Amino acid sequence: MTETKISRRNVLLGVGGAAVFTAAGGGAGYAIANTDGKSPEASAAAAPAPAKFRSRPDLRTLPDVTITTPAAATAPGYIYLTPASGTGLWGPLIVDDKGSPVWFRKVPDPATVAIDFKVQQYQNKPVLTWWEGTIGGTGGQGVGQGEFVITDANYREITRVRAAGSEQADQHDFVITPNDTALFWIYDPIPYDLTSAGGPADGVLHDGVLQEIDIRTGRRLFEWRARDHVSLAESYAPLPGGESAHLPYDYFHANSVGLDADGNILISARHTWTTYKINKRTGDVMWRIGGKKSDFTVDEKSKFSWQHDFRRRRDGSYSVFDNGAGVTKEREESRGLIFKIDETARTVSFVSEFLHPSKLSAPTQGSFRELADGGSFIGWGQMPYFTEYAPDGTVRLDGHLPLDNQSYRAYKAEWPGVPLDQPALGLHVDGSNVIVSVSWNGSTKVSKWRARAGGQPGALTQSAEADRTGFETTLTLPGTPEYVVAEALDDTGKVLGTSSAIPVRV
Template sequence: MAETDETRQAWSRRQLLIAGGGAAAAAVAGGGAGWALRRPAETAQPAAEPAAAPPRYRSRPDLNALPQVTVTTAAAGAASGYVFLTPASGKGLWGPLIVDDAGEPVWFRKVPDPATVAIDFKAQRYRGKPVLTWWEGTIGGTGGQGVGQGEFVIADQAYREITRVRAAGTEQADQHDFVITGDDTALFWVYDPVPRDLSALGGPADGVLHDGLIQEIDIATGRVVWQWRASDHVDLDESYAPLPQGESAKLPYDYFHANSVGVDADGDILVSARHTWACYKIARRSGEIRWRLGGKRSDFPLDERSTFSWQHDVRRRRDGAYSLFDNGAGVTKERDYSRGLVLRLDEAARTATFVREFVQEQRVSAPTQGSFRELSDGGSFAGWGQSPHFTEYAPDGTVRFGGHLPLDNQSYRAYRMDWEGLPTDQPALGVRVENGAVIVSASWNGATKVARWRARAGGQPGRDTLAAVAETARTGFETTLTVPGTPEYVVAEALDAAGNVLGTSSAVPVRI
């Protein structure tokens, strides 16, 4: 069946990943970099079926398809906390994922089917308490550039959903960013398709523009507190993105492609627009642009080291400098490698000074996605977007921690963050009999205080009738204990560092 404009618009990020983003982008918009993974050629012969591997997690077989994270660098002095990812590929499980410094899962939640993905998973604070936030929805767009339609999830330390934040009106929230402010409001983007005469740019007079709309929503009530529209302040000729061509000419023109929003130290708003190669500081009260950094109308002259393109994730650092993730590649390739970039601005004198760049050890190029953030000790953490790597840097720029998802994978952003998880469900238990002994596999998805595991066994399922028969240190997401003999029932107890019982699994019968 031939593709129509409607079917092209409906491509989700998952479909782009599975089908190969670059090819999909070319079909939709005549070129451009997409959320790219390659699909094997349809004529290729299937490989021989490999021998069945043992289950990865016997206590949680539902997580056996979870992508494995490989740690490649683990030097002394790495920052505290965990790595937050949203793995995405044409196979495996999709959802927010926390891993530890060994690459072992700490918590994972599968997002709902069908065609729903998770994006921008991080820890924030809401009503004075730690929470997890992420976006769920579907992603399509023109030119392979992801445009999201979905909503944001806020969950507490027990991983219970507190609320979902939705865009006001008929629009759906875009995936690129979600910031909870100190006033318990949420800042995020909406990609709003609006009619626009594009003939001055060589497009149709009855064209459609994908406008960038910031909404600030009171989380408790859903009320719009503040709103800002890109096309009221940024002209279309500032864009570097090509118009959709040919049969796709009437698809929305994504001239701005907003991909980050945040609050500057003075309360004004910082945003990044990938397709204008520019970052903007916006007056919170009036909505006027205080300055442009980068792009065709930069208020700050930039030398070769400071020039960036197709960027993401502009943020203010504690020392007053600004950082961003310079993709250096997108619809075009302007730099051989992507980088974290730090610049110091003199807003009065309108000068920008190059401070430092942070490069991945293999000098990877990420045509889409990516993040770069300051850590609490002055170090920095980069997620390499379309390239599945993440890297932590010391304040002097040396690499002190790093790793990657499987090479057919990607994560829109990657963060290093502190988190304490206190799940209210029970630990999970898997039991098997081998060589006259019972092998107990124990895990507790999301529990961050477990230091040891204890197995109890006996002839009756009640805790008072089950004797402690084995104990060992936690060894990762799943820990294995060996129980001698063949008791009728076993349970597993999760212990903290002081030996206190944090949680107990259900009693599981031993089947011989």
């Protein structure tokens, strides 16, 4: 098990005038105050783009999340996204049902991205997990090289899970099992004779390697290789050609892993249009659904292609995010698909589908998950939308990232976030008032904010309160006190955290 120490750094930014603040890693405590004394013209010329949040100017390029279909009642919990765009501000992001940020952590530079951010259970406690690394690939298909991060409810890193051997973990899925082991994929490029598929004899194949790792020790417990069980003839993906003929052929493209009710393994392979059940003990393929070698007769409405995120649901049915588009376009719209299987009759029968009101087609990525109350939640992958459905299939919440973004998956779940740093505080003087901007990255318990002010840090007799209004809440203090402190309150009025005492300088 490893722990990373969070380094401290001093950063100089302009907020109104120049503003000095101290940042402590991803869950930073910030204190912002007007401190420069330069002319307004000189300060304006030196200042960067306006901050989105006065208390957290470092989040100036955090993408906005728009809710287009709000609902009076939704499943409890927060929404988990990994925005990716040209801004370079990549990282795991939690937002609420109004689209307001709850927690964000920028992943390290250079060129590192975060993927597949979600809540799981480890050692019987809720944790956050995501993948960090770099993504490349051929033919527009993302292949990752990186590792998985696990943090506790205080946002402290518990450990990082790495692949056993010389390879690095792929980003497509990370599942913590009830035995505190981890299941994930590796894309292993190996020399391979591709003549059977029309390629070169000295070609390269991307083998889909599934590993199970004991999280505490890092020991490999299980390994499964696609090439030992799935032939190249099952693939719908074209071979690399021309000058790219010797790049790896991604014939399988594994993109999800999970457990069936009997403990055996469920996987999805996008490029074979097939979902598989794997014997956890022997590694044998127990059955295939879809594709060229399906062991089941699949009814017309249950046929899927270029799919992601194959899961068993609580009622015994199965679900998949049916992209319906990829290298080719097989359907006009992507969808969440639910079907039932009859293992005796070897049939697959349609149960229901979930479409987006705007008839979205997502050629890559995507997720479809069952919610705790029986509803469903879809992340539309390459299309930067997410949608929550009631159990009867009606849309009860819909939203999106900026249209130049995407999020590989999107999830919804409850989360007890309790950051260990201090709340962030930003101050600026407006006429005869002090405007106090407060936030606390990651706290899910704050109901109200209180600003206390006075002539000395130990003599703060003036106060103002306001209900929390999203990531950042603004309070107004009349007059020009010398010092201000912000206090985060829960719904009973208990103080959860207190900022540093910040001087007010005009």
